[in-house]
Structure formats: C-alpha cells, structure tokens
Amino acid sequence: MLKLPTTPDLDALRTLDDKLRFLSSWTIHHANHVRESSDGLKVGGHQASCASMTAIMAALYFHALGPNDRVAVKPHAGPILHAIHYLLGSQTLEQLQNFRGFGGMQSYPSRTKDQIPVDFSTGSVGLGVAITAFASLVQDYLTAHGKLAEEDRGRFVALIGDAELDEGNIYECLIEAYKHDIRNCWWIVDYNRQSLDATSADRMFERFDEIFASCGWRTVELRYGKRLAAALNKRPAIRDWLDALPNAESSALLYQGGAAWRARIEADLGKQGAAFLKGLDDDEALGALMSNLGGHCMETLVEAFDAAMDDVPTLFVAWTVKGFGLPFAGHKDNHSGLMNPTQANAMRDAMGISAGDEWQPLAGIGGNARAGVEALINATRIRRDKRSRDFGRIAIPDIPAPAGEEQATQAAFGRILLVLSRVGGDLADRIVTTSPDVTVSTNLGAWVNQRGLFKRRDMADVFANAKIPSAQKWSATNQGQHIELGIAESNLFLMLAALGLSGDVFGERLIPIGTLYDPFIARGLDSLNYACYQDARFLLVATPSGITLGPEGGAHQSINPPLIALGQPGLRHYEPAFADELATMMEEAFRLVDDPAGESTYLRLSTRSIVQEQRTDDGWKAGALAGAYWLREPGPAAEAAIVAMGAIMPEALAAHAELSADIPGLGLLAVTSPDLLHRGWTAAQASRWSGDHQPSHVETLLARLAPNAGLVTLCDAAPASLSWIGGVLGNRVAPLGVERFGQTGSLADLYAAYRLDGAAITEAVAELLLPA
Numbered sequence: 001m002l003k004l005p006t007t008p009d010l011d012a013l014r015t016l017d018d019k020l021r022f023l024s025s026w027t028i029h030h031a032n033h034v035r036e037s038s039d040g041l042k043v044g045g046h047q048a049s050c051a052s053m054t055a056i057m058a059a060l061y062f063h064a065l066g067p068n069d070r071v072a073v074k075p076h077a078g079p080i081l082h083a084i085h086y087l088l089g090s091q092t093l094e095q096l097q098n099f100r101g102f103g104g105m106q107s108y109p110s111r112t113k114d115q116i117p118v119d120f121s122t123g124s125v126g127l128g129v130a131i132t133a134f135a136s137l138v139q140d141y142l143t144a145h146g147k148l149a150e151e152d153r154g155r156f157v158a159l160i161g162d163a164e165l166d167e168g169n170i171y172e173c174l175i176e177a178y179k180h181d182i183r184n185c186w187w188i189v190d191y192n193r194q195s196l197d198a199t200s201a202d203r204m205f206e207r208f209d210e211i212f213a214s215c216g217w218r219t220v221e222l223r224y225g226k227r228l229a230a231a232l233n234k235r236p237a238i239r240d241w242l243d244a245l246p247n248a249e250s251s252a253l254l255y256q257g258g259a260a261w262r263a264r265i266e267a268d269l270g271k272q273g274a275a276f277l278k279g280l281d282d283d284e285a286l287g288a289l290m291s292n293l294g295g296h297c298m299e300t301l302v303e304a305f306d307a308a309m310d311d312v313p314t315l316f317v318a319w320t321v322k323g324f325g326l327p328f329a330g331h332k333d334n335h336s337g338l339m340n341p342t343q344a345n346a347m348r349d350a351m352g353i354s355a356g357d358e359w360q361p362l363a364g365i366g367g368n369a370r371a372g373v374e375a376l377i378n379a380t381r382i383r384r385d386k387r388s389r390d391f392g393r394i395a396i397p398d399i400p401a402p403a404g405e406e407q408a409t410q411a412a413f414g415r416i417l418l419v420l421s422r423v424g425g426d427l428a429d430r431i432v433t434t435s436p437d438v439t440v441s442t443n444l445g446a447w448v449n450q451r452g453l454f455k456r457r458d459m460a461d462v463f464a465n466a467k468i469p470s471a472q473k474w475s476a477t478n479q480g481q482h483i484e485l486g487i488a489e490s491n492l493f494l495m496l497a498a499l500g501l502s503g504d505v506f507g508e509r510l511i512p513i514g515t516l517y518d519p520f521i522a523r524g525l526d527s528l529n530y531a532c533y534q535d536a537r538f539l540l541v542a543t544p545s546g547i548t549l550g551p552e553g554g555a556h557q558s559i560n561p562p563l564i565a566l567g568q569p570g571l572r573h574y575e576p577a578f579a580d581e582l583a584t585m586m587e588e589a590f591r592l593v594d595d596p597a598g599e600s601t602y603l604r605l606s607t608r609s610i611v612q613e614q615r616t617d618d619g620w621k622a623g624a625l626a627g628a629y630w631l632r633e634p635g636p637a638a639e640a641a642i643v644a645m646g647a648i649m650p651e652a653l654a655a656h657a658e659l660s661a662d663i664p665g666l667g668l669l670a671v672t673s674p675d676l677l678h679r680g681w682t683a684a685q686a687s688r689w690s691g692d693h694q695p696s697h698v699e700t701l702l703a704r705l706a707p708n709a710g711l712v713t714l715c716d717a718a719p720a721s722l723s724w725i726g727g728v729l730g731n732r733v734a735p736l737g738v739e740r741f742g743q744t745g746s747l748a749d750l751y752a753a754y755r756l757d758g759a760a761i762t763e764a765v766a767e768l769l770l771p772a
C-alpha cells in the first residue's frame with residue numbers, strides 16, 4: 001500500500017527547507033510590517049514556531065507524503081502549509097499577502113475558510129492531534145465495509161508542538177486508539193522544548209517515550225543531526241554533558257550562539273571540552289554545529305520517515321530549535337516574536353533574494369540547485385486541489401413515529417433506530433453509532449443487537465457463548481456499525497468529528513450518531529466546538545436530561561446545555577416533547593448531515609414517559625422543525641400564553657387546561673428549538689437592513705397574541721433558554737426553569753421545589769395578568 005519513495009535529492013530538500021522558512025517568515029512579516037494597517041492593531045503570527053519545523057515539513061511534503069496521506073498541521077505552523085501550496089502553485093500571492101486579513105489565509109489552518117486543501121483544521125492545541133487517530137479508525141471502518149479501496153488508503157499525520165503534549169485529550173485518545181488497535185498514524189513532535197511562556201519541563205521527555213510505547217506505538221527519537229552526532233560520537237563525555245543539559249540552559253545557549261557555547265564547554269568540561277573545540281575556531285560554525293539537531297537535519301528526517309513506511313503507529317520526537325535560523329532562535333520569549341524590518345531584510349539578503357523579489361517562488365535559488373528543487377516540486381505527491389465536498393447522495397426515507405400512548409423520547413429514539421436497522425437500506429447502512437460507555441443506558445442497545453459492534457478483529461460475546469441470559473448482544477466484527485468508546489466524552493466528539501468528515505476526507509459519507517448523558521456534554525465541549533468548526537456532520541443524542549431525571553440526582557441532572565447549544569454555531573438544538581416530534585426531527589437531522597447547507601443536530605431527550613398528543617393532522621410538523629408551534633392555539637388577541645419545552649409538557653398542558661376556564665384564549669406554545677427561534681429572530685433583524693425583511697417564525701407566532709400579552713416560559717433547563725423570547729415583541733415574561741443544582745427526589749417533589757409544577761405556572765400566569 002505505502003510504497004517506499006525513491007532516494008530524494010537531499011540538497012534540494014534543504015533548499016526547500018530554507019525557502020519555507022523564508023516564505024513563512026516573510027508572509028508574517030508582510031502582514032505586520034509591510035501591509036497597510038487600518039486600525040493599528042498588531043496582526044501577529046509565529047515566525048519562531050514556523051522556523052522550528054520547516055525542515056520537518058519539507059521532508060514530509062516534498063518526500064514522504066503520498067497522495068492519500070492527511071495531515072493535521074500544528075496551528076502556528078499554518079504559514080508553512082500555505083508556503084508549500086504557494087510553491088506547488090495551489091495557493092495565490094493575494095492570499096499570502098492577506099494573511100490574517102479579512103478573507104485571506106487564516107491564522108491557523110482551516111478546512112472551511114482556507115482556499116488550499118486543509119485536511120484537518122487546527123487551532124485549539126491537542127485536538128488536531130487526536131483527530132488523526134480517529135480518522136485512521138474511520139479509514140479502517142470504511143475499508144472493512146467495502147466503502148474505501150485499498151489503493152485509496154493513506155496515513156494520518158499530526159505535527160505537534162512539544163508543549164501541546166500537555167493536553168490531556170491526547171492521552172485520552174491514546175488509550176482509545178490502543179483499544180481499537182489503530183494504525184497508519186504518524187505523530188511528529190517538534191521538540192523545541194519551548195512553550196508559549198517559557199522553556200518546557202525537562203523531566204517529561206523520557207516519560208513521553210514510555211507512555212507511547214506502552215500504548216503500542218513505535219517511538220523514534222531524532223535528537224542530533226548527522227554532523228553533531230558524528231562530532232559527539234568521537235567525544236562521549238561531551239555527549240553525556242549535552243544529553244543532560246536542561247532545556248532552559250540549552251535554549252539560552254542556542255540563543256547566545258557559538259561564543260557562549262565555547263565559554264560554557266570550556267568551563268564545564270575542561271580538557272575534554274578543549275579537545276572537542278579543537279578545530280572549531282569559528283564561533284558561527286560552532287553555533288551551527290550545536291544547533292544541528294535531528295529535526296533540522298534533512299538526512300536524519302528522510303531516513304527516519306523512510307524507515308517507518310509500514311502501518312505501525314509511530315511517534316517521532318524531532319529535536320529542534322524554536323526560531324531556528326532567526327535572530328531570536330532559542331529565546332524563551334520568542335513565541336510571538338516578530339523580526340523587525342532590518343532583521344527580515346537581512347534574512348532576505350542572506351537567502352540571496354533581491355529586494356522586490358521576495359514573493360518570487362524560487363528567488364535566490366540559482367544554478368544547479370534550481371533544477372533539483374523544481375524536480376522535487378513537480379514530483380510532490382500530495383493533493384493540490386481542494387476536494388469538492390460530497391453531499392446529497394443519500395435518500396432519507398420517512399421516519400414513522402413509534403406507536404404508543406405513553407412514551408419517553410429516549411425510548412422512542414431506541415425504537416426508531418431499531419426499526420431503521422430492521423428495514424435496512426442505504427441510510428441504515430451508513431449510520432455509525434458511537435457512545436462513551438453509555439450505549440445501553442441511552443437506548444442504543446436494540447440497534448447494536450441488530451447491527452453489531454465494529455472492531456477490526458472479531459470479538460466473541462463471551463456471555464452469550466456461555467449461554468448466560470442477557471438482553472444485550474456484545475460481539476464485534478469488522479462489519480459492525482457501533483463503535484464503543486471508553487468513558488471519555490472528548491473522544492466521543494473527536495470520533496464524531498472524524499466520522500462526520502468522512503464525506504470530505506474519504507469521499508464517502510457516513511451518518512454518525514453519538515449518544516451521551518446531557519450533563520456530560522460539558523466534558524467534551526471544546527472537542528464538540530472543534531467538530532462543528534470543521535463542519536463535521538453528525539447527530540448528538542443527549543439523554544437523559546434535566547431534573548426530570550429524578551432519583552439519579554443533581555450530579556447527573558443537566559441545566560445549561562440548551563444555552564450551550566444556543567451559542568454553538570454549526571449545531572442545531574431540538575428538544576422534542578413527543579415521539580412524533582422526535583421522528584420528524586431525526587428525519588430532518590439525517591437530511592441536514594447530507595445537505596451542503598446543513599449542520600449537525602443535538603437532540604435533548606428524556607426518560608420520562610408522557611402521554612402522547614393525539615394529532616388530527618400534520619400541521620404541527622413545519623412549526624416543530626422551525627422551532628415552535630401552537631400546541632393549544634391562542635384566542636384572538638389573547639392576554640397570555642404558556643411557552644414550554646420538552647419533557648415537562650404534561651405540566652404545561654395540565655396548567656393550560658386548568659387556567660383556560662378563567663383565561664379564555666390562553667395559548668400554549670410548544671418550543672422545540674430555542675436555538676432556531678433565536679437564529680431566525682436575529683436573521684430577521686439583520687434582514688431589515690438588507691432590504692428583504694420577513695418576520696421571523698417566533699415573531700409570527702407571538703403576533704397572534706395581544707401586544708402586551710404576558711408569557712410564562714417553562715423548561716427543564718436554565719430559564720434563560722426561553723426567557724429571551726419576551727424581547728422579541730416586548731412581552732412581559734415570567735421565566736420558570738432550573739437555576740440551582742438539582743437533587744434526588746420524585747418528579748412531583750422536584751417540580752414543586754424548582755417551581756416547574758402546575759402551581760408555579762398558575763402563580764406565574766396570575767402575576768402577569770395582575771394590573772401593574
């Protein structure tokens with residue numbers, strides 16, 4: 001599958017390393033010091049973080065990577081990726097010159113906004129690393145299911161900063177990856193031993209090796225470059241001394257340069273030092289030798305990559321100098337350091353580039369060198385074009401509502417999937433479910449019984465084989481459609497991100513459904529945001545939720561996820577009260593996964609079984625999908641309405657029935673998505689200024705009421721989820737909801753204590769109707 005590349009032209013690769021260092025530096029320099037600034041703000045960029053890994057990226061992109069390999073680039077090395085595409089002809093000068101400008105190339109690689117092919121967005125450190133492991137699992141899944149040919153398979157590469165290795169999500173992912181026996185991953189650490197604030201801790205280095213090795217990874221340390229290694233091999237005492245030199249000290253010496261190295265070696269190593277320094281009279285040459293680390297030595301890099309072309313997951317720890325070749329190399333404060341114009345021009349001159357030729361791709365590369373560089377650029381195997389996104393291929397069948405006079409939305413979710421799994425078809429075959437150890441308790445069990453667990457290697461159901469009765473089959477094959485995860489919610493979201501990008505990354509769309517308990521969304525929030533940021537498409541089913549969970553108590557009763565959803569782009573929140581609403585929403589959510597203008601969907605469900613609404617027609621459906629509908633129509637110019645969401649609808653219905661005798665025309669608005677209502681409202685506001693104003697759905701609904709009607713809003717969540725509705729047309733609001741941590745109790749106890757019961761609603765309505 002992964003063919004060994006032919007022996008490369010190392011000189012040409014070195015020239016490309018220099019070129020990438022120059023172009024990435026100059027792009028940042030241009031944005032900060034050349035381009036006109038309209039607001040005087042510092043534009044920023046990370047020249048030192050780029051210089052640290054230009055050699056690594058040159059060796060990868062111009063040698064090791066094949067056409068199917070995908071890379072998550074360390075966020076602050078983004079300018080190198082753009083420089084590579086500039087050399088390949090797949091990035092424009094305008095984009096480089098508009099780095100960090102409006103519509104220009106992004107600060108950190110972005111799948112959706114950048115015009116070059118970006119395999120995985122990065123920015124929040126750690127997440128780009130982990131998604132490569134999950135993407136490799138998706139690749140194995142697709143191959144096993146006959147959806148990806150052997151020749152279209154590739155390797156998943158993460159380029160990592162050493163301080164990035166502090167992110168806990170990397171280790172959560174490592175454990176999961178081990179369980180799933182992932183392969184075809186290279187994680188390459190730019191081990192410059194500097195973070196943002198300072199130099200990084202010395203003690204961790206050996207530990208990283210051990211941690212990865214114990215999880216089945218091959219670890220490869222690229223510590224010294226060939227020249228330095230050769231010099232040290234002759235002088236073991238110097239090697240021992242250098243091996244033991246703390247990060248901070250070596251960074252300081254790398255910054256200070258040859259004279260400082262000389263003084264220090266003489267002071268620390270006496271005669272041995274003098275022997276080492278013999279023949280190294282030139283300070284500049286000594287400084288260059290001491291910074292000849294593995295991550296800057298082309299021969300070392302190429303050898304290491306060539307030796308790892310099998311499918312064993314591999315961690316490369318490439319020792320580097322942060323800011324290599326720049327005036328602030330090794331300085332602990334260099335993370336956001338920018339060369340001043342004099343320094344940038346000096347770098348340009350040193351590269352043999354004339355003023356004004358800075359953007360000429362091959363400026364400064366002359367003679368024989370040019371032919372070699374051009375040959376490498378032409379032979380580069382990576383994808384140059386941005387893959388067009390693949391949507392609209394999946395036929396979504398009608399999803400019927402499960403029958404039953406009393407139902408809980410969580411149970412209905414399980415039944416809908418069970419029916420889908422039995423009926424089969426393209427949609428069912430593309431569904432992949434996943435859950436962090438709450439498969440059974442979120443009602444995915446029946447689906448899993450039908451479709452099985454996915455593992456590359458078969459796993460027998462020991463209990464079933466021993467004839468021990470159990471409702472749940474638990475065996476795995478490579479044809480299974482459920483990926484079981486350990487309890488790490490961040491991994492759930494990264495798994496959903498990888499599955500939800502399969503159409504983009506592999507050209508084969510999957511329909512991912514992830515389940516977890518609603519409160520634990522918070523546990524993986526940044527990973528969820530990361531999935532949405534890349535426009536991965538999936539269904540997130542969060543259940544149970546709210547204090548309606550009852551006896552499980554406050555640690556499991558969610559309060560704020562509807563507010564999280566309200567503020568999360570790319571994720572649509574639906575909260576059904578009834579099973580037929582849920583069926584309609586699931587159908588819509590499947591459609592949204594495969595729609596170019598779609599998004600992901602978050603379904604907030606409940607275990608509370610409630611009496612279902614007897615419908616006389618389908619008139620409610622459009623409203624339910626748009627965010628709300630009148631469950632009990634208001635009378636003409638009604639003075640008040642109850643506005644309720646989700647599993648506490650029975651309380652709203654009962655209060656409505658009771659109050660209607662005294663307040664004729666009292667309406668009951670069933671909200672199914674505060675998120676959509678709010679978006680529609682703000683979009684309508686904005687459209688006032690663009691000329692084609694249409695009132696939003698929520699405005700149209702509320703316009704049925706008297707202008708000063710009062711609203712009682714009711715939800716098993718933070719009351720702010722609905723209370724804002726009063727601002728739409730200026731209605732007075734009595735917001736009922738949960739603002740304190742929950743506790744154990746029966747529903748009656750809890751609804752009374754948290755003011756979600758009929759009495760609370762009646763009081764709130766009465767108060768609104770009292771004359772001011």
Ligand SMILES: Cc1ncc(C[n+]2csc(CCOP(=O)(O)OP(=O)(O)O)c2C)c(N)n1
Binds near residue numbers: 048124162165
């Ligand atoms: C989750 C997260 N926290 C903080 C940051 C801010 N930040 C960006 S880079 C960085 C330090 C990176 O150091 P390292 O990973 O060693 O990369 P280097 O620049 O040294 O290559 C920090 C703290 C971030 N981008 N993401």
Ligand SMILES: [Mg+2]
Binds near residue numbers: 161162190194195322
């Ligand atoms: Mg670092």
